[in-house]
Amino acid sequence: MSAAISGPGAQPEARTPRRIYRGLMPSDRAFFWLSRSIGALVLAITGGIGLFLLLQLIPTLRAYGLHFFTQANWDPETGQIGVAGALVGTIEVAGVAIVVSVPLAFLTALYISEYAPSGIKSGLVSIIDLMAAIPSIIYGFWGFWFFQPHAAAVTRWISTYLSWIPIFKVPDSNPHAAVVYVADRYYGSVAIAGLVVAMMVIPMACAVMRGVFAQAPAGEREGALALGATRWGVIRSVVVPFGRGGIIGGTMLGLGRALGETMAVLVVISVKFEINWHLLFTGTITISSLIADRWSEATPGQLEALLAAGCVLFAITMAVNFVAATFVTRSRSGAATEI
Amino acid sequence: MSSTLSGSAESPAAPGSSSSLQTVPSQPQPVEPPAEQAQAAQPQPIRPGQAGYGLKRPRAVTAWTADDWLALVGSLAGALGLVWVSYDRLLPFSGPVGFFICWYAVFLLIYAAVSAMAHPRQIVVDRVAAAVVHGGAAIVFAAVLTTVVYTFIRGWAADHHLNFWTQTMASTDPTAPLNQGGMVHAMIGTLWEIAIAVVVSLPLGVGTAVFITEVSGRFARIVRTVVEAMTAMPDILAGLFIYTVLIVRLGVQQSGFAAGVALSVMMLPIIARSAEVQLRVVPGGLREASLALGASRWRTVWRVVLPTAKSGLATALILGIARGIGETAPVLIASGESNYLNLNPFHEPMNSLPLFIYQGIQSGLNEMILRAWGAASVLLALILILFVTARLLARSGTGRS
Numbered sequence: 132m133s134a135a136i137s138g139p140g141a142q143p144e145a146r147t148p149r150r151i152y153r154g155l156m157p158s159d160r161a162f163f164w165l166s167r168s169i170g171a172l173v174l175a176i177t178g179g180i181g182l183f184l185l186l187q188l189i190p191t192l193r194a195y196g197l198h199f200f201t202q203a204n205w206d207p208e209t210g211q212i213g214v215a216g217a218l219v220g221t222i223e224v225a226g227v228a229i230v231v232s233v234p235l236a237f238l239t240a241l242y243i244s245e246y247a248p249s250g251i252k253s254g255l256v257s258i259i260d261l262m263a264a265i266p267s268i269i270y271g272f273w274g275f276w277f278f279q280p281h282a283a284a285v286t287r288w289i290s291t292y293l294s295w296i297p298i299f300k301v302p303d304s305n306p307h308a309a310v311v312y313v314a315d316r317y318y319g320s321v322a323i324a325g326l327v328v329a330m331m332v333i334p335m336a337c338a339v340m341r342g343v344f345a346q347a348p349a350g351e352r353e354g355a356l357a358l359g360a361t362r363w364g365v366i367r368s369v370v371v372p373f374g375r376g377g378i379i380g381g382t383m384l385g386l387g388r389a390l391g392e393t394m395a396v397l398v399v400i401s402v403k404f405e406i407n408w409h410l411l412f413t414g415t416i417t418i419s420s421l422i423a424d425r426w427s428e429a430t431p432g433q434l435e436a437l438l439a440a441g442c443v444l445f446a447i448t449m450a451v452n453f454v455a456a457t458f459v460t461r462s463r464s465g466a467a468t469e470i
Numbered sequence: 471m472s473s474t475l476s477g478s479a480e481s482p483a484a485p486g487s488s489s490s491l492q493t494v495p496s497q498p499q500p501v502e503p504p505a506e507q508a509q510a511a512q513p514q515p516i517r518p519g520q521a522g523y524g525l526k527r528p529r530a531v532t533a534w535t536a537d538d539w540l541a542l543v544g545s546l547a548g549a550l551g552l553v554w555v556s557y558d559r560l561l562p563f564s565g566p567v568g569f570f571i572c573w574y575a576v577f578l579l580i581y582a583a584v585s586a587m588a589h590p591r592q593i594v595v596d597r598v599a600a601a602v603v604h605g606g607a608a609i610v611f612a613a614v615l616t617t618v619v620y621t622f623i624r625g626w627a628a629d630h631h632l633n634f635w636t637q638t639m640a641s642t643d644p645t646a647p648l649n650q651g652g653m654v655h656a657m658i659g660t661l662w663e664i665a666i667a668v669v670v671s672l673p674l675g676v677g678t679a680v681f682i683t684e685v686s687g688r689f690a691r692i693v694r695t696v697v698e699a700m701t702a703m704p705d706i707l708a709g710l711f712i713y714t715v716l717i718v719r720l721g722v723q724q725s726g727f728a729a730g731v732a733l734s735v736m737m738l739p740i741i742a743r744s745a746e747v748q749l750r751v752v753p754g755g756l757r758e759a760s761l762a763l764g765a766s767r768w769r770t771v772w773r774v775v776l777p778t779a780k781s782g783l784a785t786a787l788i789l790g791i792a793r794g795i796g797e798t799a800p801v802l803i804a805s806g807e808s809n810y811l812n813l814n815p816f817h818e819p820m821n822s823l824p825l826f827i828y829q830g831i832q833s834g835l836n837e838m839i840l841r842a843w844g845a846a847s848v849l850l851a852l853i854l855i856l857f858v859t860a861r862l863l864a865r866s867g868t869g870r871s
Contacts, residue, residue, distance in 0.1 A: 155767075162768035166685050169677035170693045176674075177700040177739055180711045238606025246603055255611075257861060262614045264789065264853055266796020268824050269846050272831060273617045276624070284565040330617070333610055361596035384702070391704025393799040394824075398831055419706045419799070426710065426803055431718070438714060441707050452702040 181449070184442040191439035194432070199439065203406045205421060207433045214418065214440045219406045220321065221417040221444065224396060225389035227325025227410060232332040232389075233382050239333070240340035245366055256341070263334035271398030274327035279399070282326055283317040286411040290317070301412045319401030321410045324417075327399050328392045332385035339384060339459065343377025344370050376458050383455030387448050393419040418444040541584045541597070549577035574605055618850065625847025627840050634844055640810035644838050653845045655811040656826035659726055660849075662815045663805065663822055664795050666730025667737055672787060674734075675741030676776075682742075683749040684771050694746070700739040708736040709800030717804070724806030726815030729822065732800035741790040748782035749775060781863045788860040792853050798824035823849045 155163065191199060195212055202213020243255050290301040301316055317323075347370045355365045371378070396417050402424055403414030416424075422437050429437055553573045581601055585594040627648065628634050634652040642651030678697060682690045712732035716722045752775050760770040776783070806819030807829060821829075823845050830842025 158768045159766045162766075162771070163685060166677055166681035167689070169674060170681040170685075170690060173674055173678045173738065173742065174693045174696055176735065177703075178696050180700070180703065180707065180735070183711060183715070184707065235606050235610050238603050239610045242603050242607035246600065246607075257857075258611060258614055260789075261854070261857055262610075264792040264796070264857060265614075265617060266798065266824060266849060266853070268796065268798040268827050269621060269850060270617065272827060272842065272846055273620060275831070277616065277620050281565065281567045285567050285571075288565075288568060330613060333613075337610075361592050363596040363599040364592065366599070387702040391702070391706070393704065393706040394802075394828065398828075419704050422706050422710055423799055423802060426713065434714060434718065438710060441704075441710055444704055445707055448702055448704060449699055452699055456698065 181445065184438060184445050187435050187438035188442045191436050195436070199436075200443075203404060205404045205416075205425065207430070207436075212433070212436050214421075214443055216404050216406050217416045217418045217421045217440065218443065219408075220415040221390055221419070221447075223321045223407075223410060223415065224325045224328055224392075224417055225386055227322055228328040228332050228389040228392075229382065229386055231326055232329035232385060233336060235329070236333045236336035236381065236385070237340060237378065240337045240344055241366060241370070243337075243341050244344040245362065245370065259334045259337050259341075262330070263338070267331060267392060267395040268398065270327055270330050271395035274323070274330075274395060274399050278327065279318055279323055282323045286320065286322050287317050290411045298408060298410050300409055302409060316413055317411060319399060319413045319415075321400075321407065321412075321415045324396045324399045324415065325389075325410075327395050328389050331392060331395065332389050335388050336381040336385035339381030340374060340377050343374035347373040380455045380459030383451055383458065387452045387455065390448050390451065391419055391444065392417075393423050396420045397423050537588065538597075541581065542601075545577050545581035545584055548580050549573055552576055552580075578602070621843065621850050622847050624840075624843035625845075625850075628844025629847055634841070638809065638811045644833060644835050646837065648837060648840060651841070653823070653826055653841065653848065655808065656821045656823045656845060657848065658811060658813065659805070659808075659820040659822040660795060660824075660852075662726045662813075662820065663730040663733055663801065664791060666727060666815060667733035667794055668787070668791060670731065670734035671738040671741050671790070675738055675790075676745050676783060678738075678742040679745035679749050680771060680775075682746050684767070684775065697739045697742050701743050703736070703739070704799075705736055705797050706799040706803070708732050709803035711735065712800065713803045723817065724804065724819050725817060726805055726812070726820035726822075729801045729805035729820065730815065732804040733794045733797060736797060736800055737790045737794040740793055741786060744786035744789065745783055748779045748786055751782070752778045781866060785860045785864045788856050788863070792856045792860070795852060795856070796824055796849060798828055801825050802828060823852075 195202075199213055200218075201215050202211055203216035203219075204211045204213060205217070206212070239259070243252060243259070247255055290299050293299045294301070351369045351373070352365055355369050360368060397420040400416070400420065401414045402416055402420070404416055405414075407415050418440050422441055426434070426437060550573060553569065553576055557569055557572055578598060578601060582594055582598050585597045589597075631649050631652075633649060636654055637650070637652035638655040639651045639653075640655070678693065682694045682697075709732045712728055712735060716728050716731065717724060722728055756774050756778060757770055760774040761767070765773065801822050801824055805822060805825065807825065808819040808821045812818050812820045826845045827842045827849070830838040830845070833839070
């Protein structure tokens with residue numbers, strides 16, 4: 132083209148104007164059509180799972196009625212099928228995980244964004260990302276073999292000295308007895324499962340929090356320092372108020388992960404189908420571990436019940452995630468102050 | 471501040487710096503042209519030993535003083551001594567975890583008290599807050615480190631046998647010693663399943679990301695919302711969905727293919743989401759330049775947008791693989807269990823590393839648990855390799871742009 136213009140042998144008769152497409156070119160039309168159909172396919176697959184699960188709720192509710200939500204036992208032989216025990220267990224495990232992991236994730240995010248030397252910062256971020264990539268079964272395995280004996284010693288201490296708080300009580304146990312069967316009483320409890328799940332929540336919450344902390348406007352930071360604030364003063368007056376949306380959003384995202392966690396919980400807990408309010412006492416069940424535990428022996432009718440239980444979990448997770456997304460987008464992140 | 475500055479500017483002329491400092495405020499014309507000052511100061515830099523040197527050097531604002539160090543080290547040592555004496559000897563507590571918790575709590579108290587003796591409240595709060603933040607981060611990094619190191623240490627018992635890498639469990643009794651049997655069938659199964667998952671989810675995921683960022687519109691926003699919501703879907707539900715639809719209703723065998731599809735259903739939203747983030751950071755100016763040169767939208771995407779985001783997309787894919795390769799719940803439901811080498815993903819059950827680990831835990835047999843640790847260390851090593859690759863790719867990408 133350029134040769135035709137600048138070259139000595141430019142042809143004067145090449146006057147017919149180049150054809151200009153007003154609409155879309157054929158390749159573009161194909162491209163739009165293709166990408167739109169990919170989008171539609173992905174929407175059908177992902178949205179289809181949600182719709183499919185919702186539809187499974189209908190036959191189960193028709194068969195078991197509202198007892199499905201109040202019955203704690205999952206005993207298909209006697210026709211007693213209910214999700215109450217698993218639902219309470221799910222919420223308890225997720226609650227313990229959040230209570231433990233959010234402060235730790237917050238402190239780690241603060242350390243990485245405010246305290247860590249700049250040379251090792253990216254390395255620390257990689258370690259947190261790696262923590263998110265470690266499979267849950269390995270966390271469960273580690274939790275069962277390495278972590279549980281130590282954690283049980285701590286939960287035993289708590290139940291010995293704080294048993295006047297109802298949730299810390301361990302039924303029919305005398306902690307001052309000569310021989311205490313720790314494994315019988317304290318292993319496989321909600322608290323230990325929650326602590327293991329916390330390992331999976333920390334990287335998620337920490338990544339979101341670190342992201343918003345790093346975006347705290349430099350002008351406001353420097354202003355606080357110039358007014359004589361200490362490092363903690365900067366954190367309290369600039370970083371944390373700026374990152375509040377991210378802290379809440381990260382917490383909610385972590386909660387979504389904690390509610391759905393399957394394998395780590397299944398490996399650690401001792402399966403017991405009842406509503407267990409004693410967090411430190413052995414035995415519980417969560418919805419996802421219920422599905423992983425029972426799918427293999429399920430008849431088609433029970434499979435529908437398992438799917439209905441999955442639907443309850445799905446609804447809770449989606450609601451939590453939706454709230455999280457709202458908080459993260461509503462935070463001031465990205466809106467730097469003008470100076 | 472201003473007096474020290476002008477004082478130091480005068481100091482080369484007047485050898486006695488203190489006297490020059492005193493003369494500055496009494497000058498009748500304090501406002502001098504700044505250019506003259508700079509010219510006067512520049513030709514003669516002040517060297518150590520020369521008068522006025524101490525005034526010129528700025529105070530180091532972040533350096534730790536001896537007081538800071540002594541307060542920290544002293545509090546740590548004092549707390550250690552106090553807990554060492556009282557814990558387990560005077561008080562009825564025991565166990566290493568409790569020891570560290572008590573040590574840390576006592577350290578915080580002593581540190582606050584020591585700081586309060588010499589400093590105002592703000593500095594006490596600042597020091598205690600720094601100690602709490604460092605402590606919390608240390609717990610988290612120690613937890614990651616123990617998980618990784620403990621897995622490799624326990625895995626070594628099985629890993630150092632060559633047969634663990636070359637044999638299957640087909641003709642080996644589960645209770646046989648570790649120099650028989652191995653996990654190669656699980657390894658092959660994992661590779662097959664993750665390959666199927668990548669083949670399905672990579673084009674769909676990147677295609678969705680292209681659709682969301684390059685085509686846009688109301689429909690794209692709906693797709694984006696749904697995909698974003700589905701990244702939080704519990705992994706077990708992906709497996710249960712595939713099991714019910716593909717295996718129970720459509721009659722597909724439990725196989726590596728079903729497991730791969732279940733994994734891709736789980737990985738698809740993750741890859742689509744992170745690919746979309748990578749495409750969104752491609753500068754709009756590049757797209758406009760390409761369109762202004764007469765390229766069609768499709769050529770712009772294919773020749774400009776995707777090559778620019780190439781390393782970011784690779785990172786997104788590798789992180790998606792790292793997530794999918796360790797997922798146990800979908801594989802548990804969709805692939806079925808086998809103890810022999812199966813090279814055909816469409817026929818008969820296929821084992822995989824996460825499933826092998828789970829079987830080992832469930833069996834409760836000592837040898838199988840050791841084999842499970844071996845498989846866990848192999849899985850972790852695979853993830854570490856993927857991870858380092860992703861980091862290197864990401865670094866090369868940022869270096870080029």
